[in-house]
Amino acid sequence: MRRRRFVAWGLGVAAIAAGCGTGHVPGGGGGAGRRAEFSINPGGRRWDRVGQAFAGAARTSGYETGTGTRVTVTGLPALAAAELNNAETLLDTSTPLSRLAGDVEVVVVPANSRFKDFADFGAHLLAWPGQTPLAGGPEGAPDHLLFGLIAKGLGADTRQVDYTGYPSSQEAMIALLSGKAAAAAGLLPDWRGSIGQGRVRALAVSSAVRVPDFDVPTLLESGVRVDFADWTAAFGPDDMPEESRASAIRMCEDVTASPGWRAACRAAGWISIPLSGDDFARWLGSEVERTRAVLRDFGLVDATKATTCWGSCGNGH
Structure with a gap:
């Protein structure tokens, strides 16, 4: 394999902890008598557009502007970069909330x-x-x-x-x-x-179904069992309390089900692929393993690296 490596593309992985490019948008699903607030942040320049679109759809869905629990928007490149740099995965450094969208x-x-x-x-x-x-x-x-x-x-x-x-x-x-x-x-x-x-x-x-108005077969139609997207998702901080996590998941579900979010995805050419809560955390675990296996086959990561800890070495969700 010819090696022309550009590791710098993955530096945004650190932003999930640091939270760069903050744009504050609160959520409205808190406990009785009060409203939980969220600040939605792109986890690097790569996710500026989707972070802004998600924040805009949240406002359209009735969530008021304010400060509060940090929600970081990041995705597959950050996950792969962590593997390449032998860093902790998104499962270890954050709380998975919801898968949002993907690029075909x-x-x-x-x-x-x-x-x-x-x-x-x-x-x-x-x-x-x-x-x-x-x-x-x-x-x-x-x-x-x-x-x-x-x-x-x-x-x-x-x-x-x-x-x-x-x-x-x-x-x-x-x-x-x-x-x-x-x-x-x-x-x-x-x-x-x-x-x-x-x-x-x-x-x-690479998508499971054909792209509208684009007469090209999928990999699945072509005989290759691959359903793949350059996905983006929402994550909370590593030490996120369960009450805050539940409120953030409700906010993500409200936004990804909204007409404003679907319209934003259509305009940007993204596919909306919402998956939230424990289902998303389980899917993310399998995605970590799939990504790690491919990188291991390429010889880019240590073949002896331990498998995902499944909650024993991170936030536990």
């Missing part, structure tokens, strides 16, 4: 590629994983994880996958169009313009 990923090839569909590409990757150069975002980031999951789903030797990471989708596109890569993966909004211009062709999307 797309697998693309040059317009003149010999891979006419995903089946052609998948057959080549299965037979020659070390001779199918791939491109996308930084090593260990969601694009890289997706190719790892695809390789595993096909039955290919993930250790041989030839992936080069780039700091931006523009640079990944240059690599793809110049012949340095046979295929690339990235956020659908980042590639939609080039797809529409006919410069690249989309082979598959």
Whole structure:
């Protein structure tokens, strides 16, 4: 595997504790006779847009502006960065509240590629994983994880996958169009313009169902059991009291069920994937394990690293 690593993309993981970019929005589900308040904060610049959209939908849902319990909006890149840097996971450093939304990923090839569909590409990757150069975002980031999951789903030797990471989708596109890569993966909004211009062709999307008004099959339709999104979620502080956690979960459920949030997701091209409370915490545990397994296959993390502690070494929720 060619190594072009950009670990700096994951520095936002520390923001879940530090809380950068604060914008205060309270919630209205507290105990009898009083209102609980929440300050919603993006866990880094990457999550500014979704944090602002979530805060706006909270206001539209009737939550007044104020100060109070900190709720941090962060996601999959922070989880992967913690693994790459051998740091504590989001399960250990925060209280999981609710999954919010996700960006769909797309697998693309040059317009003149010999891979006419995903089946052609998948057959080549299965037979020659070390001779199918791939491109996308930084090593260990969601694009890289997706190719790892695809390789595993096909039955290919993930250790041989030839992936080069780039700091931006523009640079990944240059690599793809110049012949340095046979295929690339990235956020659908980042590639939609080039797809529409006919410069690249989309082979598959990572979501469980097709994207509306985008006639491209899913990976599941293409025979690969992968349902994947660059997800974003809401987290509380590590030492969050149970009463505050319950109020924050109610606020998240109110917001993600609101017309304002659904409209914000449609406008931004996100998929709304709400999951809250204990169900979200369990899902997050499985996502930590899935991410860790792929990074381990790539040789990017220690194969002997302990598995998720499931509440014995963190907030216990």
